[in-house]
Amino acid sequence: MQKNLIRWYQENHRDFPWRQNENPYFIWISEIMLQQTTTEAVIPYFERFIKTFPTIQQLADASLEDVYKLWEGLGYYRRAKHIHETAQIIAEQYHGVFPTTYQEILSLKGIGPYTAGAICSIAYHQSTPAIDGNVLRIMSRLYLLKDNIALTKTQKKISDIVAKLLTGYDSSAFNQGLMDLGATICRPLQPRCEQCPISDFCLAFKSNQQKVLPINIKNIKHKEIHYITGIITYQDQFLFIQNPAGLLENLYGLIQYEQESPYRFIEEFEQQYEIPLSIVSHITDIKHVFTHRTWQMHVYHFVLSQPIDGLYTLEEINQLPISTAHLKVLKAFLKNRD
Ligand code: SF4
Known part of the structure; x- marks a missing residue:
């Protein structure tokens, strides 16, 4: 070498x-x-x-x-x-x-x-x-x-x-x-x-992980929440879930976990949904500021090996009420893909 x-x-x-x-x-x-x-x-x-x-x-x-x-x-x-x-x-x-x-x-x-x-x-x-x-x-x-x-x-x-x-x-x-x-x-x-x-x-x-590494997640600051945010796809569909009560209630959003690495994201996802997930690449890091908190979203692309509830095509997504933060993430992904 x-x-x-x-x-x-x-x-x-x-x-x-x-x-x-x-x-x-x-x-x-x-x-x-x-x-x-x-x-x-x-x-x-x-x-x-x-x-x-x-x-x-x-x-x-x-x-x-x-x-x-x-x-x-x-x-x-x-x-x-x-x-x-x-x-x-x-x-x-x-x-x-x-x-x-x-x-x-x-x-x-x-x-x-x-x-x-x-x-x-x-x-x-x-x-x-x-x-x-x-x-x-x-x-x-x-x-x-x-x-x-x-x-x-x-x-x-x-x-x-x-x-x-x-x-x-x-x-x-x-x-x-x-x-x-x-x-x-x-x-x-x-x-x-x-x-x-x-x-x-x-x-x-x-192992085709050159677009995932390095993991570079800066220290968590006060009121700043760091998420691994997943663009999870199955063929040409994207996984969006409807948020339960709380911030952004009822809006549709991507799955994100407060984790320190995309590999921990996979573990948490697989535990919750019992479906294997593979990692494709690191897309970008996006900051979104709300009135009382800031989300630092470390966005990664993952693929599902089989379909699951909550998959939507881009046309269908256009009809869904989606949080601005995750709309930004989706746009960044699509731009990167093009
Ligand atoms: S990830 Fe970097 S070091 Fe590895 S093969 Fe690609 S360019 Fe070379």
């Missing part, structure tokens, strides 16, 4: 100005700029920044206003402030030379584990994982991990897996390979598995 990924990266990597050499200063600036911004938008900012401040010392000697000026339009100005402060620390404590150990780099202002890992692996070829959303998604799919990637313990587990995978391989090409794979092939909604260099090793692909 590692060899396939590294070879693919070497042959297909995207060309960016910060990939022209292994200067840790350039890698640092690019990684900070890329934190909230797309690569295309970052390129001109990066080029201007490096042209104005070709060395850390020149950045440290500049005024904060000059740094802000170059940052104008990128947003999140705290990043620019941290970059300036860190350049001054490096100038004073490290004689203007970028530090070389993971711990030293991690201790700098505005640098977290991902950025420290990226710098150490790309600039110094150290075996440090660089775990961001792309890597969490790829690893979840590769290993069919059903854990919620929003949780710290899952992120730690994935970081440990990547650390093992890296050992003995070119960590720079491996980490950057994962970055490029996540951006171009193993994308969040429509992964291009047929073009993927590591599909032979991917358990989600083998």
Whole structure:
């Protein structure tokens, strides 16, 4: 798997100005700029920044206003402030030379584990994982991990897996390979598995669950209810049930359970209806705000193996009184399907 990924990266990597050499200063600036911004938008900012401040010392000697000026339009100005402060620390404590150990780099202002890992692996070829959303998604799919990637313990587990995978391989090409794979092939909604260099090793692909994973359900906030909401189909029909008493009484709606994963949804459904259900894909996440509560609906498509009461065609659904929240969900599903 590692060899396939590294070879693919070497042959297909995207060309960016910060990939022209292994200067840790350039890698640092690019990684900070890329934190909230797309690569295309970052390129001109990066080029201007490096042209104005070709060395850390020149950045440290500049005024904060000059740094802000170059940052104008990128947003999140705290990043620019941290970059300036860190350049001054490096100038004073490290004689203007970028530090070389993971711990030293991690201790700098505005640098977290991902950025420290990226710098150490790309600039110094150290075996440090660089775990961001792309890597969490790829690893979840590769290993069919059903854990919620929003949780710290899952992120730690994935970081440990990547650390093992890296050992003995070119960590720079491996980490950057994962970055490029996540951006171009193993994308969040429509992964291009047929073009993927590591599909032979991917358990989600083998079991057709690449559109379900990763499970990414953020912490439940006050008055916010997280549901797994099921678009349950049988051939060209959709399952809708009439709500009993309570919120949205008598309106028709989709089945949803307050569960943490679509796999638990299946368990609860099968317990209630005694009919097997298979999972097809993650459709989207939709928020619906009522007066007193917010629904966070994590929408998944499931299929029934046999018919059941409550199945309706789209024409029939048009005649039913359906809650706005679930109408939104159905529209998102149909749009996604088209
Ligand atoms: S096979 Fe598909 S799901 Fe698996 S890593 Fe490749 S693109 Fe991602």
